[in-house]
Amino acid sequence: MFSAPVVVAACFALASTWAAANFLFRKTPWGAKGKHCVVTGGSAGLGLALAVLLAKEGAHVHIVARNQERLAAALRDVEAARQSPDQVFKTYSYALDSAKEAEACLDAVSAASGGRCPDALFLCAGKSRPGFWVERTEEELRECMEETYWVQAWPALAASKRMVRSGVHGKLVFTSSVLGYFSMVGYSPYSPGKFAVRGLAEALQSEFLLYGISVHIAFPGTIFSPGFAEENKVKPKITLRLEETDVGSAPAAVAAHVLRGVRNGRFHITYDFIGNVFRCSSRGSSPGNGGLVDQVYVMIGMIGLPLWRRDVDKEVRKHTEEHYDYLRSKGLVQS
Template sequence: MFFKAKWDPRGRHCYVTGGSSGLGLALAVLLTRKGAHVSIVARNEERLQKALEALEVVRQTPGQVLKHYSFAVDSEAGAAAAIEAASEAHGGRSPDAFFFCAGKSTPGFFVEQDEASMRKGMDETFWAQAPSALAASKRMVSRHEKGKLVFVSSVLGYFSIVGYSPYSPGKFAIRGLAEALQSELILYDIDVHIAFPGTIFSPGLEQENRVKPKVTLKIEEADDGATPETVAEGVFKGVRNGDFHITYDFIGNVFRASTAGSTPRNSYLTDMFYSVVGYLALPIWRRGVDSTVREHRPEHRKYLSSLAFFKDVTSSSAK
């Protein structure tokens, strides 16, 4: 266990969904720098073209195969078609590593949601990654190929707070899928990893903050966040080391170790330390979060009143 070889992407085909921006693009650039053949997949052709230009800038050898593909991967058919197209440039062989970075967040209060918006939240999180995992697994197993599946959840896949009811359920679901596949895909010698990044400074975050409740922004004031490049380095390091749950900073490690259950550990010694920190500090932190939410009650009532959300139950009862 002490001398296990680290995973090296050099010369391997890495497939990245959500590869036109944010974490997906940062990972694609990093993998290209490491000498991998990289295929990026997203919907927007214009952004994909610009992303491919960024990969070309960091190309390491003339023989590297760098491609972009415009597909919607939120269905099994679309995901399978994208993987098939990317495989053609490699003699039909499936990618060696799949990085599922597609997804977005649209925060809001639960009482403002409806069935359509809650389903959309799952579409933007769980269903942005699950079809690709399904198509990739079927293709590799049917062809007796080995490889890696790398999911991207969120630190909000370990816990959640006010404002994230449309988002965090899908991130919890991605963890559930990864937990099941980590066990099942041992049958086929396919590795599974799942990353839990915190706040990532990206165009997606800017859009998210425009609709994010004030109380959520208040709770997150102390969140330093990280650049896509920093997160990509953390994700890559975890995959390279063979970690199942991947966290890259102190807070992430505390939440990971505190909610691991029977999940394979990265390090029993360090996880014991993080678990003790979590046991002592997380209840105090959560009490502070809940206190902030209670203090927000008056402002929140005014907000809902401005939307004419409340019903006049007194007059209804009188009738």
């Protein structure tokens, strides 16, 4: 009988052969040059990094965010990446968790693009509010869904209507999170919206085959952005403890991975070992990325993920006494 190392080595050899063949016969990659690209949440973090990268590739870049001061600073960064005097760079201040605001935003973008709708919409707007479920109010939970799901769904609706009406074979690029594949303590206010974004992308990936519109969804892990620094200020201690060994990435590195996935026609875009294991272990019937390579990640997930979850749950249970002290300090349980 073959030993386990031999089997794993054979799997990786087959996967490498498949990947090489796929590289030789894949379709022509998508190019951003000359395309009108809208980036929501484009004033900081991943959104800003994508806007700069798109500018470097020769795209016309339209940045949407709320804060005018940050938009002005972001525009300077994008201008520094200009490749041609013909490129159009614009900023827009809209609250995209409103359908009316999203419609007005797309109207403004189209007007600045000579009446044409965008060729690609990169949906990076969003906010994380970690915490415990029993602390949340109705208002807070509704705000969390607005900041994670609706802030992407409304502009996607406005843009896709225009693409269909104009016959533009455009792109919608959603941003979920690795927490759109799984979740854990501390993320009950946040991860439902990221799961919902995934559900929307799954449905649209199928539906938009009717129109020639491509749908992509990225599942980044930790990104060292201003938003991450803010969420850590309110993140539960147990969540911070579980994330102590988490290896994050700079926004520019993640943006490069996302744009590479879009360029190569990936539906689910993951870029690191953990993301690929979770993607392959929970993708259901979603289009895969790597045939035999994906199967290797599935095998790793079958063994590794239950062990990882066992350790996480063990740490959560050890936190019980400290957690109840916290709840008493908030008046959420009787002394």
